[in-house]
Amino acid sequence: MKRPPRNPPAPPVEAPPPQFDATPDLPEPFGYKVCWFAVRASDPAQVLDALGWESEGPANWHTGIAAAYRRTSGGQAPWVFASPPVDGWVLLVGDGLPYPAVYPEDRLEGIGQAFDVIFTRLKDHFGEAQFFGSHRVADFVTWARARRGEPGRQFCYAGSSGEVYANVGAQSAEEAALGFAVLSGLSPVDARDRLSELLEEEMARKDALVASGMSRRDASRQVRPSGRSVMPGEEDVTALAGAWSVDPTQFDEPDRGYVPGVGLMARVPTDLGQEPVSPPPLR
Template identity: 35%
Template sequence: MTALILILTGATVALIALVLAPRLAERRVVFGETPDQPKPFGYRMSWLAVKSADTAGVIDALGIEGAAPANWNSGIGTIYDDRLSDTYVFVSPPVKGWTFVAGVPLPHPVGPSFIDKLTPLLLRLSERFTDVQYFASFPIIDLFGWARVHKGKLVRAFVIGESGVILDRGRLTAEEKELGLKLFDLRGIKGRKGDAGGAIVLYPTEEQVLRLASGWSINPLLIDKMKADAAAGFIGKAPVSWRAERQRQAA
């Protein structure tokens, strides 16, 4: 499946044309718009799952800038492209009643000294949509997370990074319990002392994040296996307000 994503990325680079805008000498990205079938994603990625078929409403609620039509191939390829992934997010056409917003620039909790921009975003979305979910899986930096707001209530939020647990709110859900702590990968040991060792640091795996997504909504890695009409979504720039920002210390 990882190979498939890499192939999609390469195909998208070939399809996306860098056009020189007249007079302004600016390079702009043109995305393929021809409707196509859903394309899988999930590894090394973050995404929102919003229970709604109102794609335009999701874009408006998130404040995504300059949204332009883009099919699945262009959208997924863009969010995995080294040059474009830090700037753009892909808003999918609805699949089984869910709209996905995928991209690296989503507002991730990064530590206690930084402002939590994820929780307010999810709560704001929940004012318009009944079920809003967040997932993140970046093993190269040991960042994994998931959160869910249902009918305006924060049901669960958990994010772990290199320094340990960053966010832990709400009770374990039934789907999390089914994952089983024993299935978590052992990544390291904190404060090791002698042969006995110290506190064990356990991290989720990418597979567990995807399995949890399957329990709460849809596993995006299997989205190409679902029956869906050919359709196109939108690509837009992530709002500047999503960028990580340190807490201001009181004078």
């Protein structure tokens, strides 16, 4: 007896589009579990024009940031929010933005090449471009800065896989001031190994202090006087953002003098987007 033919799977249904409010509002804090570019510009339209991306319409901070965090599926293009200027910086925020990757050879199936396209367009048009991102579940952190005519800096690490995907250029003065591990000149593989060595050394010093009678809490404070581990984390990303441009986690602090504004929504072109940075570990 022949089996009846199976119905073909239904095509993916696009989720209802987010609702955007064009009522000006104050900057909305963000900075964790998301990626963003920062460029010196006075208008979000300038940023989208430099990228050749079409605006999908205005949105204020509250609805724009919510859409930037929104997950997409079924091949939908990720949303990005081009913010109103804050202290002279326009921030391009999106969960689906590509990130730096020079390792492995395929550059994470093209994510690294897609990042280079966006980063270069912004740097060439505005003279400087910055990038930041993190996701605590995957222990993912990344940052980058490029200035016209100067060597660039890129770093990308995922603790869930134990890999450094990018370590380009010398450590910046701001990274050094924040106490980040010195990895200048190392390949991604060597940078990964150096971070592992530093962590082992840190743990060994802590264990020795505990063995001498010190409490583990006091030992941790002595080994990490800055409170930071040698392994970079999400707080390092936002601290560096504040040193290089603006820290978006601080947008709700009082007396910052911010004024209400409206940004623009856009979609990341499908050939430049990526799967959201979230577990399971990065590719």
